[in-house]
Amino acid sequence: MSNAATATINLDALRFNLLQVRTRAPASKIMAVIKANAYGHGITQVASALSNVVDAFAVAQFQEAIKLRKTGFSQRIILLQGFADAQQLHTLSELDIDTVIHQFEQLYILQSTELEQPIHGWIKMDTGMHRLGFSIDQFNDVYEQLLKCKSIKEKPCCLSHFSNADDQSNQKTNVQIALFKKLTRSIAVEKSIANSAGILAWPDSHFEWIRPGIMLYGISPFANQYGKDLGLQPVMTLRANVIAIQAIKKGEKIGYGEMWQASIDTKIAVLGIGYGDGYPRNAATGTPIFISGIECPLIGRVSMDSICIDIGEHEISVGDVATLWGDELPVEKIAAAAATIPYELVCRVTERVPRKMKESHG
Numbered sequence: 001m002s003n004a005a006t007a008t009i010n011l012d013a014l015r016f017n018l019l020q021v022r023t024r025a026p027a028s029k030i031m032a033v034i035k036a037n038a039y040g041h042g043i044t045q046v047a048s049a050l051s052n053v054v055d056a057f058a059v060a061q062f063q064e065a066i067k068l069r070k071t072g073f074s075q076r077i078i079l080l081q082g083f084a085d086a087q088q089l090h091t092l093s094e095l096d097i098d099t100v101i102h103q104f105e106q107l108y109i110l111q112s113t114e115l116e117q118p119i120h121g122w123i124k125m126d127t128g129m130h131r132l133g134f135s136i137d138q139f140n141d142v143y144e145q146l147l148k149c150k151s152i153k154e155k156p157c158c159l160s161h162f163s164n165a166d167d168q169s170n171q172k173t174n175v176q177i178a179l180f181k182k183l184t185r186s187i188a189v190e191k192s193i194a195n196s197a198g199i200l201a202w203p204d205s206h207f208e209w210i211r212p213g214i215m216l217y218g219i220s221p222f223a224n225q226y227g228k229d230l231g232l233q234p235v236m237t238l239r240a241n242v243i244a245i246q247a248i249k250k251g252e253k254i255g256y257g258e259m260w261q262a263s264i265d266t267k268i269a270v271l272g273i274g275y276g277d278g279y280p281r282n283a284a285t286g287t288p289i290f291i292s293g294i295e296c297p298l299i300g301r302v303s304m305d306s307i308c309i310d311i312g313e314h315e316i317s318v319g320d321v322a323t324l325w326g327d328e329l330p331v332e333k334i335a336a337a338a339a340t341i342p343y344e345l346v347c348r349v350t351e352r353v354p355r356k357m358k359e360s361h362g
């Protein structure tokens with residue numbers, strides 16, 4: 001028996017979710033977003049599982065793009081934050097990686113660097129998020145300059161990003177879509193703006209390329225819905241073993257800071273997982289944990305290597321396996337109990353948690 005927490009990664013569920021993406025946006029090409037180690041799921045395994053069913057991969061950072069290409073993936077790879085200097089640009093050209101261009105420094109480097117091979121460029125337009133991208137006033141000029149730029153092959157594509165698409169009643173998204181359309185009307189380019197929320201809730205946003213991230217992992221981008229309500233299946237299931245059972249007397253207090261006190265005689269189970277594994281330290285007392293067919297409440301402070309749950313009279317033994325989130329317990333529910341979003345929970349599962357790939361063969 002191992003005391004370590006494990007994250008099971010269900011690659012069948014991943015591919016099932018990809019099919020749901022296709023069904024929602026059948027006319028669009030898919031750029032699977034696998035940044036941040038595929039949202040904590042393991043970038044190489046996720047990319048392998050998707051490699052013959054997507055049109056491209058997208059990552060945020062230079063090192064992620066390099067690693068992906070050097071691992072042997074031959075799809076288009078889009079570097080969402082683009083390059084930082086001429087040396088990185090040369091590397092992108094050598095490895096045939098697409099770059100996003102979101103600010104003038106990158107444009108100047110492109111114009112002043114002679115590349116062995118021109119690369120695909122994606123010009124990022126700021127349609128209202130006001131984080132990355134060229135403003136509406138700058139856009140036409142930058143686009144013209146990129147068309148003339150010898151470092152860019154073919155026509156640059158255009159992308160933008162939503163600020164509020166997870167709120168289905170917020171009209172800001174329609175404003176962004178309209179602006180994006182208007183600015184690209186006279187130039188026949190491939191366009192992309194839809195993240196998971198756009199794919200699911202804003203069909204006018206699909207255009208030529210969609211960029212699903214969180215929904216691939218079976219998780220809802222919306223605060224009021226779970227992945228399964230949207231026809232998705234969880235990919236990551238985080239589990240840990242019971243490493244001790246304690247009988248607790250009425251009035252005794254548990255854990256650091258004695259944050260929880262037994263109101264009656266009870267039993268607690270200690271699980272071998274804590275914030276050192278990425279379980280959120282601010283998960284509140286009462287956060288559900290699934291074990292032996294029931295949900296038991298987390299009690300007291302989350303420690304680095306362990307947590308406690310109140311099991312009352314239930315028959316639970318050392319070595320039994322608990323689910324922190326995944327198949328039996330939506331990660332969206334745990335995120336709410338920890339005052340965060342499910343994106344953060346899956347991303348921050350730490351390196352000491354082994355990822356065990358699960359898939360059916362044949």
Ligand SMILES: *Cc1c(COP(=O)(O)O)cnc(C)c1O
Pocket residue numbers: 033035080161194195196197211212213214215221
């Ligand atoms: C992360 C990211 C996405 C994917 O967003 P989800 O909400 O996870 O679908 C799409 N586009 C860009 C630019 C991103 O940074």
